[in-house]
Amino acid sequence: MIELDVTTDRGIAVVVPRGRLNMVAARQLRQVLADIITGGTSRIVVDLAETTFLDSSGLGALIGGLKSARQAGGDLRIARPTPEVMTVFTLTNMDKVLRPRDDVGSAFDV
Amino acid sequence: MSRRLLLLRGIVLVTAILGLNYIVWRWLFSVHWSAWWIAVPLVIAETYSLVDSLLFGMTMWRLKERGEPPPATPDQTVDVFITTYNEPLDLVLDTARAAVAIRYPHQTWILDDGNRPEMRDAAAELGIGWITRSPDWAGMPRHAKAGNLNNALQATDGEFLLILDADQIPSPDILDRTLGYFDDENVGLVQTPQYFVNVPESDPLGSQAPLFYGPIQQGKDGWNAAFFCGSNAVIRREALMQIGITRYVHEIGVGVDRALRSARSVLTAARKDLGDDEVGVRKAIDDVLYDVGRTRREIARGGALLDATYRFQTRVAEIRRQLVAADLQLVSADLDLIAELDQLAGMSDQSLATVSLEALDRATARDLSPLGAIEAVEALIRAVDVDRSDEAMPVMPMATISVTEDMATCMRMHGLGWRSVYHDEVLAHGLAPEDLESMLTQRLRWAQGTAQVMFRENPLVQKRLSWPQRLMYFGTMWSYLSGFAALVYIAAPVIYLTLGVLPVQALSTDFFIRLVPFLVVNQLLFFVAANGRPTWRGQQYSLALFPVWIKSVTSAFGNVFLRRDLDFSVTPKERKEFAVARWDLVRPQLIAMGALALAGVAGVVRLAVGQASWLGTSLNLVWVVFDLVIFSVIIRAVRYRGFEPPDSRPPDPSPSDASPTRAVAPARQPDRQPARQPASRRGSHRGER
Numbered sequence: 050m051i052e053l054d055v056t057t058d059r060g061i062a063v064v065v066p067r068g069r070l071n072m073v074a075a076r077q078l079r080q081v082l083a084d085i086i087t088g089g090t091s092r093i094v095v096d097l098a099e100t101t102f103l104d105s106s107g108l109g110a111l112i113g114g115l116k117s118a119r120q121a122g123g124d125l126r127i128a129r130p131t132p133e134v135m136t137v138f139t140l141t142n143m144d145k146v147l148r149p150r151d152d153v154g155s156a157f158d159v
Numbered sequence: 160m161s162r163r164l165l166l167l168r169g170i171v172l173v174t175a176i177l178g179l180n181y182i183v184w185r186w187l188f189s190v191h192w193s194a195w196w197i198a199v200p201l202v203i204a205e206t207y208s209l210v211d212s213l214l215f216g217m218t219m220w221r222l223k224e225r226g227e228p229p230p231a232t233p234d235q236t237v238d239v240f241i242t243t244y245n246e247p248l249d250l251v252l253d254t255a256r257a258a259v260a261i262r263y264p265h266q267t268w269i270l271d272d273g274n275r276p277e278m279r280d281a282a283a284e285l286g287i288g289w290i291t292r293s294p295d296w297a298g299m300p301r302h303a304k305a306g307n308l309n310n311a312l313q314a315t316d317g318e319f320l321l322i323l324d325a326d327q328i329p330s331p332d333i334l335d336r337t338l339g340y341f342d343d344e345n346v347g348l349v350q351t352p353q354y355f356v357n358v359p360e361s362d363p364l365g366s367q368a369p370l371f372y373g374p375i376q377q378g379k380d381g382w383n384a385a386f387f388c389g390s391n392a393v394i395r396r397e398a399l400m401q402i403g404i405t406r407y408v409h410e411i412g413v414g415v416d417r418a419l420r421s422a423r424s425v426l427t428a429a430r431k432d433l434g435d436d437e438v439g440v441r442k443a444i445d446d447v448l449y450d451v452g453r454t455r456r457e458i459a460r461g462g463a464l465l466d467a468t469y470r471f472q473t474r475v476a477e478i479r480r481q482l483v484a485a486d487l488q489l490v491s492a493d494l495d496l497i498a499e500l501d502q503l504a505g506m507s508d509q510s511l512a513t514v515s516l517e518a519l520d521r522a523t524a525r526d527l528s529p530l531g532a533i534e535a536v537e538a539l540i541r542a543v544d545v546d547r548s549d550e551a552m553p554v555m556p557m558a559t560i561s562v563t564e565d566m567a568t569c570m571r572m573h574g575l576g577w578r579s580v581y582h583d584e585v586l587a588h589g590l591a592p593e594d595l596e597s598m599l600t601q602r603l604r605w606a607q608g609t610a611q612v613m614f615r616e617n618p619l620v621q622k623r624l625s626w627p628q629r630l631m632y633f634g635t636m637w638s639y640l641s642g643f644a645a646l647v648y649i650a651a652p653v654i655y656l657t658l659g660v661l662p663v664q665a666l667s668t669d670f671f672i673r674l675v676p677f678l679v680v681n682q683l684l685f686f687v688a689a690n691g692r693p694t695w696r697g698q699q700y701s702l703a704l705f706p707v708w709i710k711s712v713t714s715a716f717g718n719v720f721l722r723r724d725l726d727f728s729v730t731p732k733e734r735k736e737f738a739v740a741r742w743d744l745v746r747p748q749l750i751a752m753g754a755l756a757l758a759g760v761a762g763v764v765r766l767a768v769g770q771a772s773w774l775g776t777s778l779n780l781v782w783v784v785f786d787l788v789i790f791s792v793i794i795r796a797v798r799y800r801g802f803e804p805p806d807s808r809p810p811d812p813s814p815s816d817a818s819p820t821r822a823v824a825p826a827r828q829p830d831r832q833p834a835r836q837p838a839s840r841r842g843s844h845r846g847e848r
Contacts (some may be wrong), residue, residue, distance in 0.1 A: 072400075076316055107311075115553075119469075140401075143404060146464045148466050
């Protein structure tokens with residue numbers, strides 16, 4: 050199972066999925082992201098440093114969150130993907146759409 | 160290699176050699192050029208048929224008989240999806256109960272696009288899931304069955320999906336017999352046959368597809384191109400989701416590029432109209448133009464798309480704020496136009512990537528006030544940006560480019576390198592339409608769907624597919640063009656028998672020596688490939704439904720290129736009145752039969768009065784008789800009164816009598832149940848010249 054830690058600081062929510070972000074976890078993540086946005090925070094960083102596995106369903110949840118965040122006037126950024134997770138990004142060309150940030154704290158700086 | 164395959168390959172080779180020999184001779188030496196108006200169409204039709212035959216031969220070349228499936232690995236998670244729109248409750252629940260009884264552990268779901276409370280209650284009673292569209296779909300294109308499945312994908316999380324049409328009753332072992340193939344991690348799809356139980360032995364409507372769900376799929380399987388046929392298939396979720404993600408990335412890329420180009424022309428136009436004194440506005444527009452260029456360069460350099468558009472949006476919003484803050488003399492923005500741009504993507508039922516350039520140009524060509532222009536650009540980028548405001552879900556795993564989502568989805572799956580499997584064992588029992596009208600509607604939809612894919616995502620130019628895969632997909636599409644060839648094959652004998660015009664130079668020994676052996680081996684190929692399966696009905700319908708095939712191609716062409724409606728015929732939802740024979744539905748066929756018969760009479764008369772040759776007349780008479788025998792199936796179809804189960808035949812089979820099967824069957828909605836065109840498309844033209 051996956052753990053999804055959420056912390057909010059100065060209007061930016063940081064979500065840390067710990068474990069395997071697969072088709073089962075994807076639904077959870079989608080819900081968590083939706084709740085954050087409904088709660089009034091539209092700037093979100095998903096910190097993937099402790100995500101050991103990511104599949105296309107997990108990517109789908111990230112895209113869904115991105116859509117909601119932008120519609121709410123904010124954005125969703127991803128940070129610190131592991132090499133395994135980065136492979137999935139490359140495989141689906143998602144890296145051409147969304148650039149992973151090296152650092153959580155500065156994810157919204159640029 | 161099995162002996163059957165060896166034999167098949169031998170015949171394929173001989174057929175190809177004899178066929179090419181014949182057609183080259185036809186083009187170079189035997190076209191009756193002075194009667195070009197029939198001679199040229201005929202030789203083109205013959206070439207068409209030869210290509211069809213070669214593609215069939217290529218399919219048979221790698222025929223793959225898989226035999227016993229590998230055992231299913233335990234402890235995998237499976238969702239069983241039953242798709243329904245408006246089928247009767249009992250019909251869906253029969254399927255649902257059978258689905259619950261599938262032995263391999265799974266979760267059953269009814270995907271109820273009709274959003275029926277009574278269906279929800281029944282599902283709850285059975286202890287199974289009930290899924291209907293989420294609120295995201297309000298006001299968005301629904302994409303029929305593809306949309307229904309995409310919606311359900313988001314609400315479930317099994318590793319594998321078994322997809323069933325509402326009337327396909329699964330066997331308890333359907334998952335045990337198919338899941339084992341997925342031990343190969345590259346396998347994305349396992350398709351099993353569609354077989355119909357409410358069809359008599361004689362199959363008057365050509366419902367069964369014994370050749371397609373058999374040698375043709377097995378042959379495609381050999382080239383790793385077995386098709387997904389909409390139902391009775393197991394799919395790996397990861398494969399589908401990957402399609403969704405890569406398509407999303409692709410469409411965002413195309414959409415953003417287009418939007419930025421349009422943005423530049425809007426701004427350039429607005430800039431031209433500025434007066435000399437409007438310095439502030441000019442600077443604002445220049446700034447935005449600069450940002451358009453910068454964003455394009457950034458993307459061209461490989462910068463992440465969505466980051467680039469986000470920065471662009473932010474900068475443009477800032478420029479506009481300054482402009483307003485400067486309290487300049489502002490002309491009111493053209494709000495209508497901005498609204499139009501916002502909706503631009505929503506205009507089409509396609510994806511953003513296919514929004515036509517003309518539509519963009521039309522919308523942006525109008526005169527805009529400077530502020531209006533800047534706002535329009537913002538709206539434009541917003542429309543194609545991540546939010547994909549034209550679709551309910553940003554990621555759409557099931558393809559929505561066609562009314563038959565199965566073929567398009569499968570082609571994309573193959574394009575991503577996934578493998579497909581055709582497992583030739585009947586593991587679900589379905590219902591076919593029982594009246595001519597529903598049958599015709601269903602065939603039209605399948606054909607239209609295939610033609611849409613041919614026009615929108617032609618397999619021949621899909622770079623990620625291997626060449627054999629491209630040809631396997633293209634072969635199916637090619638066979639749907641047969642309606643045009645059929646016209647020629649009907650016209651040629653009629654013209655000879657009535658006017659005496661011969662489209663070939665001479666009915667010489669040269670002609671027969673080339674044609675006859677080809678026809679013989681071609682039929683032999685067909686016979687060996689079928690391996691005892693009945694194929695005659697399919698051959699008949701391939702010619703007899705020529706008006707349907709023609710209409711499918713022309714309407715799909717109009718839909719894809721001229722943005723016309725597909726001319727959706729309303730599928731009858733009430734039980735058919737079997738008492739009325741619907742001759743009106745087959746008027747073109749009846750006219751063709753009448754013309755052939757009259758031409759036959761005319762030919763005999765002309766022969767009797769010495770105006771025609773004995774050889775030419777008898778040859779064409781044989782041709783006419785052959786065509787008439789083919790078309791005779793249409794008469795049977797019109798007179799067909801629905802299925803009577805052999806055991807429960809009532810004493811007085813009056814047309815108004817309703818057997819249980821008949822009571823449910825007509826409510827099927829064939830147009831929502833895309834499946835591959837059955838064997839009826841396969842091969843008749845190869846034998847009748």
